[in-house]
Amino acid sequence: MIANQKGEIPFVILLLPFLLGITLGLNLLSNADSNWLLALFIITCIAFITLNLNYSRFRLYKTRWLGGMLITVILFLFGWISVIEYKEINNHDHFSRSTAQNFVVKINNEPNLKNGLLRFTADVEESISDKKRTGTLMITIKDSTAKNLYYGDELLIPAKYNLVEPPFTPAEFNYKQYLVNQNIFYQAFLYPKQYVLLASNKGNSVIAYSLRLRQRLIEKFKRNMHDTDAIAVASTLILGYKANLNNDILQAYSKTGTIHVLSVSGAHVAIIYILLTLVFGFLDKYQHGKVFKAVIIIAIIWYYSLLSGFSPAVCRAAVMISMVIIGKTYNRYINTLNILAISAFLLLVYDPLFITDIGFQLSYLAVFGLIVLQPVVYKWFKFKNKYADKLWALCSVSIAAQVITFPLSAFYFHQFPIYFLISNLFIIIPSAIIMYSGIFYLLLPQIPLLSKAIAFVLEETIIIMNKGLAAIEHAPYAGISKIWLTTTEYLLLYVIIICVFYFLHDKKSWLLKISLTCALLLCLSLSYKTISLSGTDSIAWLNLKKHEGIIFKHGNEAIVLSDLKQYDNTYQYAIQPYLDSCQINDIKLVAPDGDVKNQWFIKKHNFIQFLNKRVFIFSKNISNNPLPKKLKTDYIYYTDNPGAGLNSLTGNFDFHWLIISATNSESRIRGIKNQATRQHINYCILKRNNSIVSISN
Numbered sequence: 001m002i003a004n005q006k007g008e009i010p011f012v013i014l015l016l017p018f019l020l021g022i023t024l025g026l027n028l029l030s031n032a033d034s035n036w037l038l039a040l041f042i043i044t045c046i047a048f049i050t051l052n053l054n055y056s057r058f059r060l061y062k063t064r065w066l067g068g069m070l071i072t073v074i075l076f077l078f079g080w081i082s083v084i085e086y087k088e089i090n091n092h093d094h095f096s097r098s099t100a101q102n103f104v105v106k107i108n109n110e111p112n113l114k115n116g117l118l119r120f121t122a123d124v125e126e127s128i129s130d131k132k133r134t135g136t137l138m139i140t141i142k143d144s145t146a147k148n149l150y151y152g153d154e155l156l157i158p159a160k161y162n163l164v165e166p167p168f169t170p171a172e173f174n175y176k177q178y179l180v181n182q183n184i185f186y187q188a189f190l191y192p193k194q195y196v197l198l199a200s201n202k203g204n205s206v207i208a209y210s211l212r213l214r215q216r217l218i219e220k221f222k223r224n225m226h227d228t229d230a231i232a233v234a235s236t237l238i239l240g241y242k243a244n245l246n247n248d249i250l251q252a253y254s255k256t257g258t259i260h261v262l263s264v265s266g267a268h269v270a271i272i273y274i275l276l277t278l279v280f281g282f283l284d285k286y287q288h289g290k291v292f293k294a295v296i297i298i299a300i301i302w303y304y305s306l307l308s309g310f311s312p313a314v315c316r317a318a319v320m321i322s323m324v325i326i327g328k329t330y331n332r333y334i335n336t337l338n339i340l341a342i343s344a345f346l347l348l349v350y351d352p353l354f355i356t357d358i359g360f361q362l363s364y365l366a367v368f369g370l371i372v373l374q375p376v377v378y379k380w381f382k383f384k385n386k387y388a389d390k391l392w393a394l395c396s397v398s399i400a401a402q403v404i405t406f407p408l409s410a411f412y413f414h415q416f417p418i419y420f421l422i423s424n425l426f427i428i429i430p431s432a433i434i435m436y437s438g439i440f441y442l443l444l445p446q447i448p449l450l451s452k453a454i455a456f457v458l459e460e461t462i463i464i465m466n467k468g469l470a471a472i473e474h475a476p477y478a479g480i481s482k483i484w485l486t487t488t489e490y491l492l493l494y495v496i497i498i499c500v501f502y503f504l505h506d507k508k509s510w511l512l513k514i515s516l517t518c519a520l521l522l523c524l525s526l527s528y529k530t531i532s533l534s535g536t537d538s539i540a541w542l543n544l545k546k547h548e549g550i551i552f553k554h555g556n557e558a559i560v561l562s563d564l565k566q567y568d569n570t571y572q573y574a575i576q577p578y579l580d581s582c583q584i585n586d587i588k589l590v591a592p593d594g595d596v597k598n599q600w601f602i603k604k605h606n607f608i609q610f611l612n613k614r615v616f617i618f619s620k621n622i623s624n625n626p627l628p629k630k631l632k633t634d635y636i637y638y639t640d641n642p643g644a645g646l647n648s649l650t651g652n653f654d655f656h657w658l659i660i661s662a663t664n665s666e667s668r669i670r671g672i673k674n675q676a677t678r679q680h681i682n683y684c685i686l687k688r689n690n691s692i693v694s695i696s697n
Contacts, residue, residue, distance in 0.1 A: 009335055009337045009338055009341070010338070011337075011338045011341035011342050011345065012337050012338060012340075012341040014071065014075060014341075014345075015341040015344060015345055017072045017073075017075040017076040017079070018075040018076070018078060018079040018345065018348070019079065019348075019355070020076055020079065021075065021076040021077060021078060021079025021080040021081075021082075021083075022079040022080070022082065022083050022348060022352045022355050023079075023355070024076075024079075024080055025079060025080040025081070025082070025083030025084055025352070026083055026355070026356065034080075034081050034084040034085060034090075037077055037080055037081050037084070038081060040077060041074065041077040041078065041081060044070060044073050044074050044077065045074060047070060048067070048070040048071065048074060051066065051067065051070070052067070079348075079352065082348075082349065082352045083352045083353075086183070086351065086352050086353065087183065088134060088135045088136060088183050088185075089135070089183075089185050091134050091135070093131075093132060093133055093134050094133070094134055094135045095124040095127065095133040095134065095135045095137070095159070095186075096135065096161075096185070096186060098127070098133075099159070100127030100133070100159040101127075101158070101159055102127065102156055102157065102158055102159055103124050103125075103126070103127055103133065103137075103156075103157050103158075103159050104124075104125045104126045104127075104154060104155070104156055104198065105122035105123060105124050105125065105137060105139070105154070105155050105157055106122055106123045106125055106152065106153070106154050106155075106202055106203065107120050107121075107122050107149060107150065107151055107152060107153045107154075107155070107203070108120075108121055108122055108123050108136070108151070108203065109121050109151060110150075110151055110211050111146075111147075111149055111150065111151075112243050113147050114243070116142065116144070117140050117141070117142055118140070118141045118142075118143070118146045118147060118149065119138070119139070119140050119141075120139055120149070121136055121137065121138055121139070121182075121184060122136070122137050122139050122155070123135075123136060123137075124136070124137055125154075127159060135185075135186075136182075136183055136184050137161060137184070137186055137187065137188055138164070138179060138184050138186070138187040138188070139157070139187070139188050139189075139190065140187065140188070140189050140190070141189075141190045141191075141195065142189070142190070142191055142192075143190070143191065143192040145192070146195075149197070150200070150211075151203050151207065151208055151211050152200065152201050152202045152203025152204075152208050153197060153199070153200050153201075153202070154197075154198040154199040154200075154202050155195050155196065155197060155198060156195065156196040156198055157188065157190060157194065157195045157196075158188075158190075158194060160188060161186040161187060161188040162186065162187060162188075163176075163185065163186060163187075164176040164179050164180075164184070164185065164186065164187050165688070166690075168542075168543035168574075168686075168688075168689065168690055168691055169542050169543060169544070169549075169574040169575070169577075169578060169691045170540065170577075170578045170581065170691060170693065171484075171577035171578045171580070171581040172573065172574050172577055172578070173573065173577070181353055181356035181357070182353065183353060206306065207306070210306045210307050213307065214239050214241060214307055217239060217442050218231075218235050218239065218241060220441075220442060220446075221234050221235060221441075221455075223446075223451075223455075224451055224452050224455030224456075225455050225458065225459045226459070227459055227462075227463060228244070229246065229249055229462075229463075229466060230458075230459045230462040230463055230466075231244070232244040232245045232246070232249065233245070233249065233262070233434075233462045233465075233466065234434065234438055234458060234459075234462060236262045237261060237262060237268070237431070237434055237435070237438070238268075238434070238435065238438040238439065238442070239307060239308060240263075240307075240308035240314070242262070245262070249466065250262070251473070252466065252469045252470045252473045253469060254413065254415075255415065255417060255473045255478065255479050256417050256419065256420065256423035256469045256472045256473050256478070257402065257417030257419075257420030257423055257424065258420075258423050258424060258427050258469060260362075260366070261427055261431055263359055267431075268308075268314075268317075268435060269301060269304070269305075269314060269317035269318060269321060270317070270321070271432060271435045271436070272300070272301065272304060272435075272439070273297065273301065273321050273325075275436065275439070276296075276297045276300060276301075277297070280293045280296055280297065281293075290329050291329060293329075294325045294326065294328075294329040297325060298321075298322045298325055298326075301318050301321060301322065302318055302322075304318075305318045315343075315347055316340075316343045316344070316347060316360075316363055316364065316367075319339075319342070319343035319346060319347070320336075320339050320340060320343050320367075323339045323342065323343075324339065336371050337368075337371055337372075340364065340367055340368065340371065344364060347360075358408075358412055361408060362405050362408060362409065365404050365405050365408060366401040366404065366405055368404060369400040369401050369403065369404030369405065370397060370400055370401060372501070373400040373403065373404055373501050374396050374397055374399075374400035374401075376400075376501055376504050376505055377396040377399050377400050378392070378393060378396040380396075391425075394425060394428065395421060395425070398420065398421050398424040398425070399421065402420050402421075402424075403497060404497065406493070407485070407490040407491075407493035407494050407497070408490065410483045410485055410490065410493075411485045411487075411490040414481065414482060414483045414484055414580060415479050415480060415481045415482075415483060416479060416480045416483060417478070417479045418477055418478055418479055418480065419472050419475065419478055419479075422472060423469060423472050426465075426468055426469070426472070427465060427468075427469070430461050430462075430464060430465040430468075431465070433457070433458075433461045434458060434461050434462060434465070437454055437457050437458045437461070438458055440454060441454040441455060441458060481580070482580040482581075482583055484580065484581045484583075486525070486529075488525065489522060489525055489526065492518045492521055492522045492525075493522065495514065495515070495518045496515045496518045496519055496522070499511045499512070499514045499515035499518070500512075500515050503515065530583065533556075533582055533583050534555050534556050534583070535555065536553070536555075536695065537553060537554050537555070537610075537611055537695070537696040538551075538553045538693055538694060538695050538696055539551070539552055539553075539610065539613065539615070539635070539693070539694045539696060540553065540578065540691060540692070540693045540694075541637070541659050541684070541686060541691060541692045541693075541694070542562075542574065542575065542578075542686075542691045543662045543686040543687065543688075543689060543690065543691045544562070544564070544570060544574055544575075544662065545662050545663075545687075546662075546663060547562065547563055547564050547570060547663070548561070548562055548563050548592055548639055548640070548661060548663060549561070549562040549564070549574070549575060550562070550615075550637065551575070551578065551579070552601055552608075552610045553582060553584065554600045554601070554610075554611070556583060556584055556585050556586060557584065557585075557586040557587075557588075557600075558579060558582070558584045558586070558587050558588070559587075559588045559590055559596065559601050559603075560575060560579075560587060560588070560589045560590065561590050561591075561592060561603070561608075562575065562589065562590075562591075562592070563591060563592055565589075566589060590603065592617065592619070606618070606619070606621075606622065610696065611696055612696070613634045613635070613694075613696050614632070614633040614634050614635070615633065615634065615635045615636075615637060616631065616633045616635070616636050616637070616653060616655070617637045617639065618636050618637060618638045618639070618642055618644070618649065619639050619640045619642050620640050620641065620642050620643065622642055622644060626648075626651055626652060627651075627652045630651075630652060630653060630654045631652065631653050631654065632653075632654045632655075633653055633654070633655045634655065634656050634657065635655065635656070635657050635658075635659055635694075636649060636653060636655045636657070636658050636659065637659045637661060638658060638659065638660045638661060638664065638672065639661035639663050639664065640661070640663050640664070641663070641664050641665055641668050645671070645672070645675065646658075646672055646675040646676060646679070646681070647675075650679065650681070656682060657682050657683070657684065657694075658672075658676060658681055658682065658683040658684070659683075659684050659686065659692070660672055660673070660683060660684065660685045660686060660687070661686055661687075662686040662687040662688075664687070666687075669685060669687055673685060
């Protein structure tokens with residue numbers, strides 16, 4: 001459990017105000033000028049130094065809290081300032097602050113080719129018509145010859161870019177925020193002959209070498225392995241290269257609670273550390289052997305971190321293990337929580353935006369759970385049999401990690417794997433075999449029979465692991481889905497978890513009272529949300545760009561009117577999350593030209609009766625002939641560039657709202673908008689705007 005004395009974990013205590021400052025900086029005045037904060041920071045530092053130099057004179061031993069308060073303020077301000085200063089958009093020479101004809105950019109990561117599109121991020125170095133520029137740009141190139149571009153290449157491109165669009169449909173993944181958390185605010189789309197390669201190999205030579213080495217190692221996997229999924233898993237698990245993973249494999253690992261295996265992290269670094277300790281154990285016999293062994297192991301671990309792309313999880317593990325190695329080498333005891341806090345502090349000083357990375361959050365929470373909660377869980381049962389005891393120890397590790405990460409994973413991924421204990425126990429042996437055989441295969445020179453034998457073991461182990469996880473994924477009641485928590489609800493869950501475990505450790509009644517109170521508040525919040533959703537009827541007019549989408553929701557049932565199929569990526573990306581967030585269990589997908597009838601919904605050709613609301617779909621197949629009598633309707637859904645204009649609508653229909661679909665052309669939308677404005681007609685344009693949800697009851 002957490003140390004009873006705060007003096008044992010000083011870095012954990014000091015990390016808290018720093019984290020609070022970063023969090024505040026991300027959500028408040030993140031684009032503001034930091035000069036006033038910097039002035040306050042300097043004043044506080046001067047006050048702290050002055051008081052320490054005059055400690056006896058001012059009799060500060062009577063007010064020891066003053067020093068602690070000043071340190072807290074200093075760290076809080078430091079965290080806040082670091083976020084503002086790190087955000088590239090705040091720089092005065094950011095490329096978006098001036099106009100230019102062309103940019104010189106340098107590719108700063110490994111380009112990813114998928115579906116004929118090459119994507120990469122690039123540093124803007126200068127503009128031809130201006131001066132030196134800075135900033136990161138997300139670039140997508142639709143050109144078959146662009147696949148030869150690589151890290152460190154310099155390109156001349158047009159200075160044409162756009163803001164990354166926000167999510168337009170409710171509950172959709174916020175790709176814009178995802179890029180903002182990586183300091184990317186703009187994107188550019190290029191076609192053939194819109195870019196010129198100026199120079200190659202202009203990036204960091206160490207990173208360039210590691211990326212090319214990783215590609216050579218992936219090619220080595222392909223020489224003696226034949227199953228594409230096995231090659232993709234081996235490349236991901238051992239080298240951190242995720243580009244070739246298919247969605248079915250990702251889904252199997254995600255739904256069984258073993259997705260952490262596909263993220264090169266602390267467990268992988270620990271396996272390598274154990275292997276290196278055994279290999280170089282003979283050095284302990286020599287006078288300076290321990291120091292020499294520590295230097296070798298730390299160097300190899302950091303080289304492996306470089307090879308895996310310096311992910312936050314690997315860096316955290318590398319920092320922690322490096323400190324543990326140094327401590328053991330010089331026979332020093334370091335509290336593990338302190339090591340965890342120091343590694344987090346160093347990484348966040350380097351890049352404060354790491355705190356927004358889901359992998360970073362889950363990784364630190366999992367390790368925190370192993371340090372703090374696992375000993376409590378392990379004490380629940382005692383086994384005299386040593387094998388049963390070891391099995392329970394492994395179970396306690398999985399339970400502690402799953403419990404502490406559940407609120408956050410449910411908040412982000414909206415699901416909970418019921419059989420996580422079985423799946424995590426199942427992968428222990430296969431993942432160890434894969435790591436050791438894979439590393440041995442990569443380090444070993446190409447020896448025909450031996451290399452094929454090791455590759456066979458590696459491939460078959462991955463296939464067995466994939467099939468086993470797929471079987472667990474499709475088992476009855478394998479998981480709970482459609483978990484949509486608010487920020488308040490997931491924070492309440494963490495309060496409950498922490499208080500319960502503290503109560504099990506300290507047996508203090510006030511902890512139990514707090515946990516029960518929070519549990520009551522959580523139940524009330526979830527119940528209110530469920531009752532509210534089940535009693536609400538609504539129409540959601542979705543912005544799906546080139547596709548049509550309307551959701552008619554009646555309690556826990558819904559009819560989706562769309563030209564998409566349920567297996568289409570756009571449906572899964574934009575429509576399904578909204579349905580899940582509304583806790584809809586009964587879904588019927590209807591094509592735009594299809595007809596359907598039930599107790600609360602009737603669609604006949606272009607007419608729709610939804611409870612007491614009427615909708616008319618005005619599309620290409622509607623004639624421009626005048627009707628003998630105006631038809632009354634609540635909504636006109638204007639879609640797919642119909643031939644008739646607004647005059648035909650107003651002449652044939654008596655309606656309250658005009659919904660202009662995103663499938664219409666820009667010129668048609670402008671024309672309808674101008675006419676609607678002149679005639680004082682209520683209208684909503686979906687193109688490049690948020691979807692609209694109309695409550696019907």
